[in-house]
Amino acid sequence: RHIIEAAESAGENRRIFYPELENHRGHPPLISTQLLPDLLQWHGKDGLRGFLDTCESLAREVPVADEFMLADMDTPEDYEALLKSGTGLDYRIPSPRECRAIMTRVHPVLEPVWHHCRAVARVASVLGQALCSASPATQVNPALIRAAALLHDIAKSAPDHARAGAEMLKKMGFPEVADIVGQHMDISVRPIGPPSEAEIVYLADKLVQGDQRVPLAERFDRKLEKYGKDPAARAAITRRRDNALTIRRRIETILKQSIEKIPDSDSDDLSAATR
Secondary structure, eight states, X not given: OHHHHHXXXXXXXXXXXXXXXXXXXXXXXXXXXXXXXXXXXXXXXXXXXXXXXXXXXXXXXXXXXXXXXXXXXXXXXXXHHHHHHOSSOOTTSOOHHHHHHIIXXXXXXXXXXXXXXXXXXXXXXXXXXXXXXXXXXXXXXXXXXXXXXXXXXXXXXXXXXXXXXXXXXXXXXXXXXXXXXXXXXXXXXXXXXXXXXXXXXXXXXXXXXXXXXXOHHHHHHHHHHHHTTSHHHHHXXXXXXXXXXXXXXHHHHHHTSOGGGSOOOSOOSOOOOOO
């Protein structure tokens, strides 16, 4: 869809469109039918690749979020290697690299927003991993938690950005991630039991101000000080604080320790990735 939209809006000087992930061209390209006569008469070296090399001035790259357009799966050996890699085989959940491409190239956000999302993802991932280690009954998906945290502010500049971000991600084919992103501002919580992926991401977002982790009390005290004179705003802030406290209590019950004692990850294995 991204490539077709790019082709439809391009001028006559662009007739070949390559999917691109972080400056790496993938396959397949979209080729204008205007080039079909020349393509069908091509008898030079390297087949299609050779023809495309002669048309470089007509080409452009279109940023997309799909690692597998860079992978070869031409043989049974290629297929087995991909299975063993365990990377990206679930198309419902974008990989960290694909999340980075979404946030910096496909639907680019401001750099501070991306750094905030990475910080939230570090906190959410640590909480999810601690829960999985502490109790076999805690069934959460670490990959889903990380992807949703990395993408939760994808529509930060839009009104009702949680809902807008969820709609964007649904259109991109990530409904489970979209569901979590849609709840990261307001969420209905259960009083007891293991937390869901959405609740973990919600709490992690409330534990991060900018790209720094902060205590819940500090985060919400600032909000109340700034907006608390408005009764509707005060009620919303209080509700969100109480939801965060409920989730924290449930997590600490399972872990048998304060979440403040769980060290954050020093790295998320993602570079700064500027545009």
